Amino acid sequence: MTADPTVRTMSRPRRALQEIVTYACMAPSVHNTQPWSWHVDGDSIALHSDTRRQLAHADPSGRDLAISCGAALHHAQVAAGALGWTATVDRLPEGEDSTLLAVIGLTAAAPAPDAIDLLQSIRDRHTDRRRFTSWPVPKERLDHLAEVAAEWGADAVVVHEPGKRVRTELLVGRAFDRQAADPGVAEEQKGWVNRSARDGVPDVVIPADLPTETHRRTRFGGGLLTEPDRELEATDGLLLLRGGSDDVLAWLRTGEGLSALWLQATAGGLSVVPLSQAIEVEETRERLRSDVLHGLGAPHMLVRVGWQAIGRGLLPRTPRRPLEDVLTW
Ligand SMILES: Cc1cc2nc3c(=O)[nH]c(=O)nc-3n(C[C@H](O)[C@H](O)[C@H](O)COP(=O)(O)O)c2cc1C
Numbered sequence: 001m002t003a004d005p006t007v008r009t010m011s012r013p014r015r016a017l018q019e020i021v022t023y024a025c026m027a028p029s030v031h032n033t034q035p036w037s038w039h040v041d042g043d044s045i046a047l048h049s050d051t052r053r054q055l056a057h058a059d060p061s062g063r064d065l066a067i068s069c070g071a072a073l074h075h076a077q078v079a080a081g082a083l084g085w086t087a088t089v090d091r092l093p094e095g096e097d098s099t100l101l102a103v104i105g106l107t108a109a110a111p112a113p114d115a116i117d118l119l120q121s122i123r124d125r126h127t128d129r130r131r132f133t134s135w136p137v138p139k140e141r142l143d144h145l146a147e148v149a150a151e152w153g154a155d156a157v158v159v160h161e162p163g164k165r166v167r168t169e170l171l172v173g174r175a176f177d178r179q180a181a182d183p184g185v186a187e188e189q190k191g192w193v194n195r196s197a198r199d200g201v202p203d204v205v206i207p208a209d210l211p212t213e214t215h216r217r218t219r220f221g222g223g224l225l226t227e228p229d230r231e232l233e234a235t236d237g238l239l240l241l242r243g244g245s246d247d248v249l250a251w252l253r254t255g256e257g258l259s260a261l262w263l264q265a266t267a268g269g270l271s272v273v274p275l276s277q278a279i280e281v282e283e284t285r286e287r288l289r290s291d292v293l294h295g296l297g298a299p300h301m302l303v304r305v306g307w308q309a310i311g312r313g314l315l316p317r318t319p320r321r322p323l324e325d326v327l328t329w
Contacts, residue, residue, distance in 0.1 A: 013043060014329075016083060016084075016085070016106075017040050017045060017106075018323060018327070019079070019083055020045065020076055020079045020080050020083060020085070020106075021038045021045065021076070021323065021326070021327050022323060023075055023076070023078075023079030023119065023122050024036075024038070024047075024072045024073070024075045024076035024079060025072065025075075025320050025321070025323075025326060026075060026122050026123065026125070026320065027068070027071040027072040027074070027075040027259060028068070028071055028125070028127060028258075028259070028262065028274070029068035029071065029072070030055060030058075030059065030064035030065070030067070030068050030276060031055065031189065031192035031200065031201060032192065032195075032199055032200050032201050032318050032319070033053040033054075033055065033065070033068065033192065033199065033200075034050075034053065034068075034199055034320065034321050034326070035049055035050045035051070035053035035054060035065045035068055035069065036048065036049060036050055036068070036069050036072050036326065037050050037326050037327075037328070038326055038327045038328070039327075039328045039329075040327070040328070040329050043105065043106050043107070044103050044104060044105045044106060045076065045103070045104045045106070046100060046102070046103050046104075047069060047072065047073055047076070047100075047101045047102045047103075047104065048099045048100055048101060049062070049065055049066065049069050049099045049101055050099075051065070051099060053065070055188055056188070057182070057184040057185045057187075057188045058179065058185050058188060058189065058276075058277075058280050059280060061246075062248070062251075063246070063251050063279065063280075063300065064276055064280070066101070066248050066251035066252050066255065067251050067252075067254050067255035067258060067276075067300065067301055068255060069101050069252065069255060070101075070251060070252040070253060070254060070255015070256045070257075070258070070259070071255040071256070071258055071259035071262075072255075072259075073089065073101070073102050073104075073252065073255065073256055073259075074152060074255065074256040074257075074258075074259035074260055075122055075259055076104055077089065077104070077256075078118050078122065078259075078263065079118075079119065079122065080104070080106060081109075081111070081112040081115070081118070082111055082112050082114075082115035082116075082118045082119050083111060083115070083119075084108060084109060084110065084111040084115075085106040085107065085108060085109060086106070086107050086108075086109040087104050087105070087106055088104070088105040088106075088107070089102050089103070089104050089105075090102060090103045090105070091249060091252055092248060092249055092252070096247060096248045096249070101248070101252060102252070117267065118263070120267075121263040121264075121266045121267045122263065124266050124267075125262055125263055125266045126205075126315060126317060126318070127205070127272075127273055127274070127318075128205075128271045128273070128308055128315055129205070129206065129207050129218045129220065129225070129273055130207060130225065130227050130308065130312070131227055132235060132236050132271065132304075132306030132307055132308065133235075133306070133307045133308065133309050134235055135235065135306075135307045136235045136237075137235070137236065137237040137270065137305055137306060137307065139158065139160060139237075141237070141268070141270065141305075142158040142160070142237040142239060142305060143158060144264075145239060145261040145264060145265055145270075145305065146158055146239060146261070148257075148260050148261045148264045149239075149241065149257030149258070149260055149261045150257070151260065152253070152256040152257045152259075152260045153253040153256065153257065154241055154243075154253050154254045154256060154257020154258065154260070154261075155241065155242050155243065155244075155254075155257075155297065156239045156240070156241045156242075156257060156261060157239065157240045157241075157242060157292075157293065158237065158238070158239055159238040159239065159240055159292060160237075160238075164291075164292050165238060167287075167291050167292060168238060168240070168278070168288065168292055168302070171278045171284040171287050171288055171291075171292075172275055172277065172278045172284075172302070174278075174281075174283075174284055175277040175278040175280065175281040175284040176219065176277055178281045178283070178284070179219070179277055179280070179281060185280075189219065189220075193206065193220070193223075196319070197319050198319050198320065198321045198322065198325070199319060199320075199321055200318075200319075201220060201318060202316070202318060202319070203222075203223035203224045203225075204223065204224050204225060204315075204316050205223065205225060205315050205316065205318060206220040206221065206222065206223020206224070206225055207220070207221060207223055207225050207226075207227060208221075208222070208223055208224060208225060208226050208227075209221060209222075209227075218273060218275065219275075219277050225315070235306065236304045236305060236306035237304070237305040237306065238302065238303070238304060238305075239261070239302070239303050239305060240288065240292060240293070240299055240301075240302050241254045241257060241258060241299075241300045241301040241302075241303070242254075242293060242296075242297035242298055242299050242300055243297060243298050243300050244297055244298070245298060246298040246300075250298070250300070251300060254300040254301055258274070258301055258303070261303075262303075265305060269307070270305055270306070270307060271305070271306055271307065271308045272303050272304070272305050273303065273304045273306075274301060274302070274303050275302045275303065275304060276301060276302070278299075278302055279299050279300060279301060279302060285299055288302075
């Protein structure tokens with residue numbers, strides 16, 4: 001049978017659109033809030049932010065929310081390409097103050113040649129907060145991830161120089177302490193752990209101990225995930241994603257870049273863990289801007305990149321909201 005794009009556009013839109021949105025919703029989001037909703041209009045899909053899911057204490061400006069939605073937007077574009085559609089994206093068509101973040105227009109096309117691998121990377125990607133192995137991540141690998149982010153309009157800086165690394169780690173630790181001492185932020189975070197079968201972060205993916213070494217800290221601890229190989233000296237790479245400005249469009253772009261580099265890392269066997277606390281806390285964000293970026297650009301997101309031990313058990317996947325909760329027609 002010959003593929004007639006016109007016929008396909010008319011006869012299969014609903015299933016294809018559902019599939020694209022399902023893949024898009026596998027994207028990472030802060031505390032697994034999944035702060036998005038999708039609306040199909042003809043052959044295009046509108047992405048809205050769901051501000052009811054914004055973290056009022058940790059993320060009052062909506063930066064993490066927009067980055068999360070940007071990651072979902074990138075997932076949607078990759079899935080569309082893999083499933084045989086060309087996606088054309090109009091970002092913020094109604095301006096910054098609208099919840100409408102993007103409209104994705106779809107036209108039938110040949111599926112991307114590496115379609116199977118792309119979709120597999122989306123399914124495989126997840127946040128693994130267990131300790132990395134002692135294998136260093138070569139600088140070229142980190143540079144390549146930064147280039148991948150740049151292809152999607154994001155700017156990622158490899159934090160390589162030892163002095164800057166130490167400064168960054170100290171700021172990560174300071175942000176952690178600041179938020180731990182802030183009852184509003186701490187309570188809010190608690191509310192997203194083991195929240196429901198459709199959102200939040202289950203304790204089975206949270207390390208049991210809250211590591212004291214600064215370079216291992218993530219915001220979550222006290223979960224059920226145990227680590228037998230504690231004696232290993234872990235190493236990692238650090239990437240700081242930044243924007244020319246600190247606004248919704250720039251955050252959306254950073255989210256797309258974050259997703260792109262994360263899928264690329266996943267395909268290459270690397271693990272990525274976002275560290276947004278140092279950005280959420282104003283004092284440490286400003287220090288990152290001045291001491292690490294030398295005033296060039298606005299810090300949006302910090303990520304650790306490393307190798308997980310081969311043969312380690314697979315982590316359960318975090319839940320997602322059902323399609324009928326997030327998609328309207
Ligand atoms: C904007 C953003 C900020 C995040 N911040 C953190 C963080 O500070 N610490 C952390 O451990 N995970 C962080 N994450 C990862 C989320 O917790 C994770 O994506 C979510 O729980 C869904 O799980 P999954 O990535 O395994 O699908 C962040 C993710 C995004 C998109």
